[in-house]
Amino acid sequence: MASMLLFFTCLHAQVKRTVHHTGPAAAIARGKIVYTNICLACHMADGGGVQNMNPPLINTTYVLGDKTRLVKIVLNGFKEDVEINGQTYSNNMTPHSDLKDQQIADVLTYVRKSFGNKASVVTALEVKKVRATNTK
């Protein structure tokens, strides 16, 4: 219980500290919080995913490639089998359209720059544009 309390206190402190900063480092820090709360349970702390079920987020075109497609996965969820390096992953991903543009931008920036990934940032404006034209 004490460690849980500490965990949330840290989260709180981190949000406070970084919310007004800009730049990739701040986006990554904020994105990590979103990732921990929303994504980690399935995609794991190391982005490695789960065999046969939840795809890894490490060095795949889904993460590193087209940003529009990536934003749409977060907004709409994902209900298709996906094959990565010969492995098929088949768990459904729930839509996360309730996240704000900035939160989606932050978490995708975090994912694209973590776990060994080295791709460009995603901005809130980019997410906003995709959301405006989003068709499932």
Added chain:
Amino acid sequence: MKMKKLFIFLLPILAVIGFILFNACKSAGNNNITADADNAGLTLPAGFGAVAVADNLGSARHLVVTPQGDIYVHLASPKDGKGILVLHEDGDKTTLKSSFANYGGTGIAIKNGYLYASNNTDVYRYKLNDKNEVINPDQPERIITGLLSKRMHQPKAIALDNDGNIYVNIGAYSNICSDFDPNKTGCPILDSAAGIWQFKADKPDQHYGDGIRYAGGLRNVVGLDWNQQDNQLFVMQHGRDALHDLFPNLYSVHQSAELPAECMFALKQGDNAGWPYVYYDWMQHKSMLGPEYGGDGIKPADPKYITPVAAYPGHYAPDGLLFYTGDQFPEKYKNGAFIAFHGSWNRAPEPQAGYCVVFQPFKDGKPDGKWEVFADGFAGTPEQKASGHAVHRPCGLAQGPDGSLYVTDDTKGRIYKITYKK
């Protein structure tokens, strides 16, 4: 320079150790001792030993061992075009005798002179000769076809009774039916999934309409076995995921890791185990109303749903169930249940857990007393286990003719043989 001196100093010592090891291995072969020095990486109760009789087979799911010492093992997906391997055991090693079936799958069983095997939609059977060898591997008889298989919980695990029936799991293609029941008016997929169906073991090409929905409200069952003492089907349900992710205000991260229980049910025809409306809380020893349907972690479930006969920690993923009827193990194991727990993924950010074979004591056909970890160490180091990157994961269980216990691993494809040394 220092290293070289050290090596010269150690050389004779190493030679002696090597000689001892060499002789130890030789004598092990001569005396037919059925255990590796390290029990193939497993930790076991005192008096038990383990050896890996096969390795790197592919995704080895369920298996069955014949009185003649042949092992039929079903691979999740075919390797070199073959989904069922036949291994022959000789001493502590096996050799590949043959392989057949152009499909992968989980279910495999032997009953009344036939080998039964399933893929994700169909069940086949193969006539056996008097040595329990498949007579015509390329021409199985298809006895069940057209079962639903929609990306999630696809494996059709099977078990047979003594009255000519076969029981087939048809798993729910959803975690908790939310995607199919948005207005909570009733989960519409229960008519054709999330249950155990009963079919005739000898009738060709049966469809849903030819079978009986034997028991429903079971999210997914992979481990199941016919209990000969009770003459009754026992199943292990994989409980739901994501209580905290979906209801952060009702369930803490820790509660979500431990709940719901993985449940053992003793089934009768017409039973309803309650998925997706209920789950079992093993810490409160109570069936609870699910949060999707108005539950809050305190409200109990409607008593019309059956309750489990035994419950285990959340997300351990029971993939194998076997009632032990052999004479080799000590008396307390007789007629008790072994459960192969595949190991969790839905406990993060808490450490992952499971990856073990559990023994559940039974008395007079009912669970009696607390379960205990029987075989552990499949996952590797504590770090490999906690992260979920387990090296080996237990899946299928079988009993050999001499009462040894066989366990498959579907990650690397190892088969463990566990014996009691006395």
